[in-house]
Amino acid sequence: MNKTELIAAVAEKAEISKKDAEKALKAFTDTVAQELKNGEKVQLVGFGTFEVSKREAREGRNPRTGETMKIAATNMPKFKAGKALKDMMN
Template identity: 60%
Template sequence: MNKKELIESIADAADISKADAEKALNGTLATIAETLKKGDKVTLVGFGTFSVSKREARTGRNPQTGKAIDIPARNIVKFKAGSKLSDAVN
């Protein structure tokens, strides 16, 4: 499912226009991104938890040349599925 199909599904489920569903989805995604950028967690009970984790700088290897390269530190986003989502999938 892509974003367009998700918007159509939201519009049908909530009985709203596709434009309103797109605004709601974009607003939700922007809010999640802003919250994670601040370093906070986003917990949607039953669905899952989005969080940010710090990955330290490290040394890696270029697979083509075998030469050592420095990989900078960065923040990564993690998602842990909630029980209801896990149960729905299994």
């Protein structure tokens, strides 16, 4: 499912226009991204948790040359599915 299909499905399920569904989806994604950027986590009980995972700096190897290189520390977004979502899949 791509973004357009998701917007159409949300609009149908919520009985709203596609334009309003697109606004709601954009507001949701922007809000989650901003909270993650601020170092916060977003927890949706029964669905899951969006949080930031910190990756430490490490040494890597260039596969082409075999040369050792430093990989900088980074913050990565992470999603952990909630129990209800996991149960729904099984």
